[in-house]
Amino acid sequence: MEVVIQPGSAQIASLVADAVERLLTETPDAVLGLATGSSPLAVYDELVRRHEAGRISFARARAFLLDEYVGLPADHPERYRNVIEKAFTGRVDLPSEHVQGPDGSAQDVPAACAAYEEAIAAAGGVDLQLLGIGSDGHIAFNEPGSSLASRTRIKTLTRQTRQDNARFFGGDVDAVPHHCLTQGLATIMSARHLVLLATGSAKAEAVHQLVEGPVSAMWPATVMQHHPHATVLLDGAAASRLQLADYYREVFESKPGWQGL
Numbered sequence: 595m596e597v598v599i600q601p602g603s604a605q606i607a608s609l610v611a612d613a614v615e616r617l618l619t620e621t622p623d624a625v626l627g628l629a630t631g632s633s634p635l636a637v638y639d640e641l642v643r644r645h646e647a648g649r650i651s652f653a654r655a656r657a658f659l660l661d662e663y664v665g666l667p668a669d670h671p672e673r674y675r676n677v678i679e680k681a682f683t684g685r686v687d688l689p690s691e692h693v694q695g696p697d698g699s700a701q702d703v704p705a706a707c708a709a710y711e712e713a714i715a716a717a718g719g720v721d722l723q724l725l726g727i728g729s730d731g732h733i734a735f736n737e738p739g740s741s742l743a744s745r746t747r748i749k750t751l752t753r754q755t756r757q758d759n760a761r762f763f764g765g766d767v768d769a770v771p772h773h774c775l776t777q778g779l780a781t782i783m784s785a786r787h788l789v790l791l792a793t794g795s796a797k798a799e800a801v802h803q804l805v806e807g808p809v810s811a812m813w814p815a816t817v818m819q820h821h822p823h824a825t826v827l828l829d830g831a832a833a834s835r836l837q838l839a840d841y842y843r844e845v846f847e848s849k850p851g852w853q854g855l
């Protein structure tokens with residue numbers, strides 16, 4: 595796992611956009627894994643800037659979302675399909691029919707989850723998966739206790755996650771759905787490159803566990819320690835509990851430029 599500590603979101607966004615630009619230059623029909631939440635927003639803004647400057651085209655790319663709330667109406671602004679369109683995909687030349695997410699309004703939930711797994715596999719798998727991390731260590735919506743071998747399925751959100759996300763629902767925790775459909779940990783682990791972003795001290799303990807803790811379903815993100823190509827980008831606050839922070843800084847500073855993330 596590569597740990598990259600940067601001064602702030604702007605520097606992190608630039609490095610991640612470099613990785614996406616490089617991928618799309620080499621493979622214009624690459625498959626992107628998109629995350630919602632506030633962590634990737636600076637990355638999306640930077641990708642939009644580069645698209646507007648004529649540096650990146652998403653016209654042939656495809657994208658899959660990590661997760662979706664269950665039961666929100668199709669036009670609800672917090673439905674992740676709508677959130678990602680507003681934050682990113684609707685601002686670039688990525689055709690909307692190339693963007694898929696789990697179907698949170700499906701009547702047959704197991705069938706919808708299986709269909710989503712099949713769609714990702716049929717696209718050849720995800721090349722680069724963006725990830726945030728919950729303060730309880732979840733990735734996508736894989737809450738503590740999630741099977742490390744899990745695939746796309748329905749999950750019940752923890753009180754903590756619903757409280758964390760209440761800010762997107764006018765501060766009303768009761769307005770946050772109890773259920774979601776989420777890619778499983780094994781689904782996420784099938785992506786070829788995992789890129790996790792975390793900023794702020796609220797993430798410091800989860801980041802410490804992710805990078806330096808034992809692999810455990812209690813901190814689901816720790817499964818990433820088993821991934822052969824995982825990059826974790828942090829600001830100083832999110833990195834503040836890392837025991838080997840100085841070493842990670844030294845490794846990144848002495849990294850050959852051609853290597854990229």
Ligand SMILES: N[C@@H]1[C@@H](O)[C@H](O)[C@@H](COP(=O)(O)O)O[C@@H]1O
Binds near residue numbers: 632725734735
């Ligand atoms: N399902 C999303 C996750 O994919 C995201 O990583 C997490 C952190 O969000 P934020 O980046 O806003 O802190 O929030 C939600 O729970």
